[in-house]
Amino acid sequence: MPLPKALVLRTAGTNCDAETERALRLSGANASTLHLNRLLEEPQRLDEQEILVIAGGFSYGDDVAAGRVWGLELRHNLAEALKRYVERGGLALGVCNGFQVLVESGLFDSTGPDGQRDIALTNNESNHYECRWVTLRSEECACPWIEAGELMPTPVAHAEGRFVVKSDETLARLRKNRQIALTYVTPDGGKASYPANPNGAVADIAGICDPTGRVLGLMPHPERNLDPWNHPQWTRLSADRTQGEGLPFYERMVASAAAGVSV
Numbered sequence: 001m002p003l004p005k006a007l008v009l010r011t012a013g014t015n016c017d018a019e020t021e022r023a024l025r026l027s028g029a030n031a032s033t034l035h036l037n038r039l040l041e042e043p044q045r046l047d048e049q050e051i052l053v054i055a056g057g058f059s060y061g062d063d064v065a066a067g068r069v070w071g072l073e074l075r076h077n078l079a080e081a082l083k084r085y086v087e088r089g090g091l092a093l094g095v096c097n098g099f100q101v102l103v104e105s106g107l108f109d110s111t112g113p114d115g116q117r118d119i120a121l122t123n124n125e126s127n128h129y130e131c132r133w134v135t136l137r138s139e140e141c142a143c144p145w146i147e148a149g150e151l152m153p154t155p156v157a158h159a160e161g162r163f164v165v166k167s168d169e170t171l172a173r174l175r176k177n178r179q180i181a182l183t184y185v186t187p188d189g190g191k192a193s194y195p196a197n198p199n200g201a202v203a204d205i206a207g208i209c210d211p212t213g214r215v216l217g218l219m220p221h222p223e224r225n226l227d228p229w230n231h232p233q234w235t236r237l238s239a240d241r242t243q244g245e246g247l248p249f250y251e252r253m254v255a256s257a258a259a260g261v262s263v
Contacts, residue, residue: 003030004257006051011036011070016056016095016223023223024051026247027254036073043081050257051091054098056221066121066160067097071104082107091145091257092215096158099207099217108179108210108217118166119174119208121219125200129159133232134184134198136206136220141181142213145252151189152245153231154220161219162199163208171203182207182218222246 006029010017017033024031029051039045046052059070074082086092086107094102100121102108108119124130133155140148165171174180184197184204192204199219207218225246228234234241 003028004050004254005029005048006031006053006254006257007045007049008033008053008055009036009039010034010055010057011059011073013059013061014055014057014097016097016221019223019226020053020055020095023226023247023250024053024254026226027250029254029257036070040073040077043078046078046081046085046090049085049090050260051093051253052085054092054094054101056096056098059097059101062097062160065100066158067100067104070097071101074101074105074107079106086210086212086214089260090214091253093253094217095221095223096156096161096219099219100160102215102217107215108208116166118170120164121160122162122164123160124158124162124198126194126198129157130161130195130198131155131157132195132198134196134206134220135187135189135192136182136218137185137189138182139180140178141209142178142211143181143209143216144213145249145256146181146209146216147252151185151187152222152249153187153225154222154246155224156198156220158199158219161201163201163205163219165202174208177211178213179208179211180205181209181216182220222249226250 006024021031136152138146138150184192209216225244230244
């Protein structure tokens with residue numbers, strides 16, 4: 001069986017594309033990186049992919065708001081192509097700035113009864129840039145490659161990562177649709193407060209998926225924890241630890257794509 005094809009999308013200001021491509025290659029994907037402009041010229045390239053990742057960074061300098069410009073580019077120029085891609089089984093991932101872009105693009109199907117978007121990623125409650133290690137817990141959700149109950153130490157680096165909802169009804173809908181994929185917890189899995197929840201996200205939400213489970217976004221960076229020595233305390237951790245905890249996250253995504261290859 002051929003390796004699943006994965007495309008890492010980048011644009012001006014992206015700075016996590018190389019490690020994201022490496023994560024996918026280590027996980028068994030046939031991965032490559034492509035500039036947004038090339039995809040705008042040839043949107044049919046999506047037809048060749050099983051995985052699409054929007055890499056992290058500071059696209060267009062985060063002018064106006066983080067991910068706003070890139071997200072609007074996708075919404076206005078690739079909305080139908082992206083919709084078809086997800087409908088035929090393609091997996092989409094957005095990390096940090098990529099998560100912000102996905103929220104802006106509308107791929108999370110996050111429109112309320114009034115037709116307005118009812119989720120957002122906004123300024124951290126601390127009102128400053130947060131660069132630290134946190135612990136994520138995977139939740140029971142619609143995403144096929146998330147295994148509930150796992151704890152994953154992961155670095156964060158963002159100023160606009162606080163996940164907020166328009167109303168209690170919005171949060172209830174996300175829970176009902178099994179869209180809450182990852183939450184911030186303490187290292188032992190307990191309830192998070194600052195700095196374990198680095199941005200003040202509602203319900204400690206670090207990542208969500210769309211109702212199909214095929215579109216996932218998260219603020220922390222699993223691609224920055226691929227090797228055992230990536231963790232700042234790696235010399236104090238188990239000697240049996242042979243890889244970073246972020247690698248299985250990508251391995252399961254690639255395995256899920258391989259199991260449902262549609263190209």
